[in-house]
Amino acid sequence: MLFGDAHAGSVFVAAFLASLVEFVEALTIVLAVGTVRGWRPALLGAALGAALLIALVLLLGPSLSLIPIAWLQLSVGILLLLFGIRWLRKAILRAAGIVALHDEAQAYEKESAALRRAGSSRLDGIDMIATSASFKAVVLEGLEVVFIVIAVGATGQMLVPASIGAGTALAVVLSLGLIVHRPLTKVPENALKLVVGVMVSAFGLFWIGEGLGDPWPGADWAIPGLGLAFLASALLAIVSLRARLAKLAVRP
Amino acid sequence: MTRLISILREVFGLFVDDGSLAIAILAWIGIVAFALPAFGLPATWRAVALFAGCALILVENVGRSARQSGRQ
Numbered sequence: 001m002l003f004g005d006a007h008a009g010s011v012f013v014a015a016f017l018a019s020l021v022e023f024v025e026a027l028t029i030v031l032a033v034g035t036v037r038g039w040r041p042a043l044l045g046a047a048l049g050a051a052l053l054i055a056l057v058l059l060l061g062p063s064l065s066l067i068p069i070a071w072l073q074l075s076v077g078i079l080l081l082l083f084g085i086r087w088l089r090k091a092i093l094r095a096a097g098i099v100a101l102h103d104e105a106q107a108y109e110k111e112s113a114a115l116r117r118a119g120s121s122r123l124d125g126i127d128m129i130a131t132s133a134s135f136k137a138v139v140l141e142g143l144e145v146v147f148i149v150i151a152v153g154a155t156g157q158m159l160v161p162a163s164i165g166a167g168t169a170l171a172v173v174l175s176l177g178l179i180v181h182r183p184l185t186k187v188p189e190n191a192l193k194l195v196v197g198v199m200v201s202a203f204g205l206f207w208i209g210e211g212l213g214d215p216w217p218g219a220d221w222a223i224p225g226l227g228l229a230f231l232a233s234a235l236l237a238i239v240s241l242r243a244r245l246a247k248l249a250v251r252p
Numbered sequence: 253m254t255r256l257i258s259i260l261r262e263v264f265g266l267f268v269d270d271g272s273l274a275i276a277i278l279a280w281i282g283i284v285a286f287a288l289p290a291f292g293l294p295a296t297w298r299a300v301a302l303f304a305g306c307a308l309i310l311v312e313n314v315g316r317s318a319r320q321s322g323r324q
Contacts, residue, residue, distance in 0.1 A: 088310060245318070
């Protein structure tokens with residue numbers, strides 16, 4: 001069974017949730033480009049960006065198998081851990097109220113205003129400014145998706161569930177975008193970021209341990225276990241930071 | 253050249269947001285990989301120590317970031 005074990009299931013969920021966050025952000029920009037400058041350059045830029053990302057997955061994914069497994073586990077594990085901890089840190093600071101939450105509606109307005117101010121640059125009738133804005137948004141947000149798909153997928157021969165996870169997220173975001181036709185502001189982005197940070201950090205730590213030759217208790221089941229332990233640490237940090245902020249607020 | 257630097261900066265930014273957090277994590281991985289085996293700690297305990305150290309580093313980092321933002 002494709003998702004019959006803890007590892008494949010965790011890979012699918014991590015790739016799906018991480019991709020959901022990134023595709024929602026990319027959709028906001030593509031929608032702004034389409035609404036302000038027209039749908040042709042918006043969709044052309046998005047399609048070119050998606051083609052570049054798919055090429056990256058096809059090129060980098062299989063080539064990772066050429067690296068000796070212990071080095072691959074260690075290097076990908078370190079990158080995953082740094083990536084996941086970065087998301088976790090940001091999500092904790094946002095949840096505690098120390099850093100402002102990401103606002104899709106605000107991002108949409110900002111991008112729309114910038115696109116209205118931008119001049120015109122046409123090549124063969126194509127609005128190059130709009131096409132490049134859409135292309136850049138898809139590539140920048142998609143790079144994180146590519147990294148997660150390759151990193152969580154390639155180390156454990158799990159590229160298929162990781163790609164299905166990312167593809168499902170793309171289908172969900174595109175469908176919702178087509179239906180509501182405006183930024184997906186109701187998506188609980190910070191909660192998703194927290195969960196993805198927890199899962200990606202768990203994968204990273206798991207692969208570092210495997211790469212160092214330190215077996216985890218419970219083998220593959222250590223991944224959800226590590227995820228729960230990271231989640232508990234993050235929730236404790238959020239509660240403690242909120243309490244500290246509340247104490248500072250009542251101090252005269 | 254400027255475009256290449258900008259791309260590299262974006263890629264670097266995927267992994268490093270707060271430099272001190274990244275350095276502390278890398279240092280702890282180094283300690284677990286090279287120093288802990290010298291103490292004869294069983295491999296399973298090294299794996300547990302790897303998690304505990306990373307979790308502590310994260311909690312300390314967000315606490316420090318909160319204090320710094322409170323001072324601003």
